[in-house]
Amino acid sequence: MIIEAHDVGVTIGRHQIIHGESVRCVPGEMTALIGPSGSGKTTLLHTLGLLLPPTSGRITADGAVVSGSSSRTRRTFWRDHAAFVLQDYGIIDDEPVAFNVAMRKTRSGADRTLRASLEHVGLSGREGELASHLSGGEKQRLALARAVYRDASLLLVDEPTASLDADNRQLVVSLFADFARRGATVIVSTHDDEMIAACDHQHQMNAPAAVAVTR
Numbered sequence: 723m724i725i726e727a728h729d730v731g732v733t734i735g736r737h738q739i740i741h742g743e744s745v746r747c748v749p750g751e752m753t754a755l756i757g758p759s760g761s762g763k764t765t766l767l768h769t770l771g772l773l774l775p776p777t778s779g780r781i782t783a784d785g786a787v788v789s790g791s792s793s794r795t796r797r798t799f800w801r802d803h804a805a806f807v808l809q810d811y812g813i814i815d816d817e818p819v820a821f822n823v824a825m826r827k828t829r830s831g832a833d834r835t836l837r838a839s840l841e842h843v844g845l846s847g848r849e850g851e852l853a854s855h856l857s858g859g860e861k862q863r864l865a866l867a868r869a870v871y872r873d874a875s876l877l878l879v880d881e882p883t884a885s886l887d888a889d890n891r892q893l894v895v896s897l898f899a900d901f902a903r904r905g906a907t908v909i910v911s912t913h914d915d916e917m918i919a920a921c922d923h924q925h926q927m928n929a930p931a932a933v934a935v936t937r
């Protein structure tokens with residue numbers, strides 16, 4: 723899925739968080755959203771994922787305007803296309819690994835896709851374990867296994883390597899790059915040089931608007 727921001731701005735309350743952001747993200751490639759802390763990378767990522775409506779400009783998916791769409795259209799977008807790996811990983815701690823991948827009760831013995839997804843991220847055999855027992859790096863990979871399981875065509879990732887040690891960081895970077903090589907559109911908000919180097923494109927955030935919006 724080609725996902726694009728066209729001159730997108732977001733204002734929350736009296737503060738313009740981002741302004742004039744335009745970026746084109748295409749299948750098979752990984753795009754890094756880069757800029758200093760507070761420059762609005764997470765905000766743009768949420769806007770591209772239709773989690774947050776732009777105040778100005780628009781988001782298109784394969785050329786069709788999807789920002790400002792009905793909640794039904796957004797649900798379809800999330801169900802059929804987009805997967806998120808956000809800063810809290812979106813993991814349900816008191817459910818087992820298998821549930822967190824399939825997002826429903828499943829007999830992993832009978833679900834080859836589930837086993838293959840876990841194998842892909844190096845979590846084979848952990849299906850029955852409670853997610854709360856996993857480390858930060860493992861939860862990160864579990865969130866990616868969910869995207870692999872759903873064969874998501876768009877993956878939106880927020881600061882994936884922020885709290886990982888060097889080994890886990892390298893693993894996670896290569897897993898996201900691999901996900902893009904399989905044909906998905908991958909968008910990553912990051913400060914991490916290793917992650918940035920693995921991306922095909924970099925989108926530098928505009929400098930934040932210094933002034934509050936006047937009414």
Ligand SMILES: Nc1ncnc2c1ncn2[C@@H]1O[C@H](COP(=O)(O)OP(=O)(O)OP(=O)(O)O)[C@@H](O)[C@H]1O
Binds near residue numbers: 737739758759
């Ligand atoms: N809901 C909100 N209400 C008010 N201000 C917000 C809101 N969300 C974000 N901001 C502000 O907007 C700015 C940009 O935040 P954002 O998290 O998008 O930046 P970032 O570039 O991802 O930062 P970091 O690299 O530190 O994660 C910050 O100053 C933040 O405090």
